[in-house]
Amino acid sequence: MLSETVFRSEDLPRAERFDAWQDLLSRTHAPMRLRSDHAGDFRAHQRLIALGEVSLWPATFQQLIFLRTPKLIRQSDPEYCHISLVIRGGAVVRWDREEAEYGTHDIFVNDSSRPYEISTAAGTIETIGIEVPKAQLGLSWGRAQQVLGHPIPGRQGLGALLAQFVTQVSADSGAYGPADALRLSGILGDLATALIASVTDAEPALQPETRNRTLALGVKAFIRRNLHDPELTPATVAAAHYISTSHLHRLFRTEGTTVASFIRDQRLRAARQDLADEALAATPVHLIAARWGFRDHATFTRAFRAAYGAAPTDYRHRGDVSTRSAG
Template sequence: MLCEVVFRTEDLPGADRFDFWCERIGRTHAPLDFHSDHAADYRAHQRVLELGAVHMWPTTHQSLTYRRTPRLIRQSDPESFHIGIPLKGNNRVAFDDQKAVYGAHTIGVFDSSRPVEVTCANGADPFQGIGIEVPKALLHLPRHKTDQLFARAIPGTDGMGALLVQFVTRLAADTSAYQPCDGPRLGTVLVDLLSALFAHTLDADRALPPETRTRALVHRIRAHVQRNLHDPQLTPTTIAAAHHISTSYLHRLFQGEDETVAAWIRRQRLERACRDLADPSLCATPIHSIAARWGFTRAADFTRAFRGAYGLPPKDFRHQALRAATVH
């Protein structure tokens, strides 16, 4: 039998079950924030199959929402992809101001380096699904290509998607025919299937209408900016280069928006700095450190931009926000 670790919340006292489950998933995948209406007596079951550097985990659990937040990403990032496949129930996903619902046998791809919120639910019944954790470095595709797959719904009922779903469900159903030494070999097969599926999905993009490809490109650009706001070198020039387009074409893509690319980047940075300045848990963090965290390398530039956007300097804004938080 393959090397397998089994975890059941029923083996624990009722009051401890949800916290242990959250800790367990955090170790299996990456640190997450959790919420469930069933937290008082949580019922869940997980098996972790060790396939070399790849881990596959069939799971059954009560409804649950988890969030991968920017703060958790800064704290710890395993640089992995998580592939989620609901078998009974669905995943409701929120990311980059987008929302989607992935039904049974729909393959979702998530990145440990990107924020996302996922609710796993199956009405009043337990949710069932399979998660796969694979290091990014193992996939046989350029990084700028795999970025295009984030939070994307890939059908798992036909074609390449069905091959993947059939492989993982059959493996999860019965591991008795395998020995522990087969684990890395099966992991290699799984990585090859994922790489083939991703390549097939990306090739299919070429058949889409031009306007659809354009909208997808704008979405990828926005997601790229959100991930790299901390980088002071994030400019229209570097963004265009990262997406293999000219700077002039980048500006044309944003002509229909309310602001230029540079103005949008500045607003995103200021909004995140504003949020951090108002966060009581960050009250001891120097203002210049928060500014640098969001790409402002010069304190004077940050103060000027912040005052222009919010009508008062960062120090006064923080004071007012923290005082208001204390009152409430």
């Protein structure tokens, strides 16, 4: 399991909650001052997921004003690039004389080395914070900081890819072991770099390795969204991403698999989940197979048995939900 710590304001006496929250955020990101209309009885929840030098912190909290002042920066600057995905609520961010407004499903990038003021909207806000050392980005910070003040949509393009990744890791952190932390950290650094580059027109400056890893993540996300399509093939995947099929095959070969194998394994995994779902117990097996893009029942049955050691019908009826992965 990944290293994770949890903060719940309700675990503390009311008089201590707000100061404890301010201390926690100062350690999570960088020293800051906070103000809130609810300081007398503050409600907040945070999970801090450590991925080496990178960290994720899903959080829910009441209305706040965050202040990072020149004095605080002189006292301590961890040199972090901070990225926030707004799940619910909104905020106004001010740097110097610049101001930008962010709403639900927006992403904003911040800089621990610059003074700022963040004012969240009334009510409860839910975010996923991401802390990435500037040195881990594949771009110079002088170029990267051009993204400050530019709301990035979290429902399209690389913004959606980053949002899906951090949401998945945050929701299912128990599925990853300590050995996965470094890999997840690298993926997150690549996604952050590619996202910033796409906004600042710096994509040509990216290292080829970063471009390829980010492209591979995007391709996999596309495949997962289209598993239901029986016409999903390496050729259609490559065409959707404006690359050659040979380029696509190279991306997967570096990970020790093939495009066709990845598509098949993802379909089998989805079908297995449906077969274990009591709500779908009355759905015929052949319809589940078709739902996930298998053209005929016989092909599905052979592939399922090879992957999980039982025919789909037997797997469903034995009531044994295997934890083995299709790959």
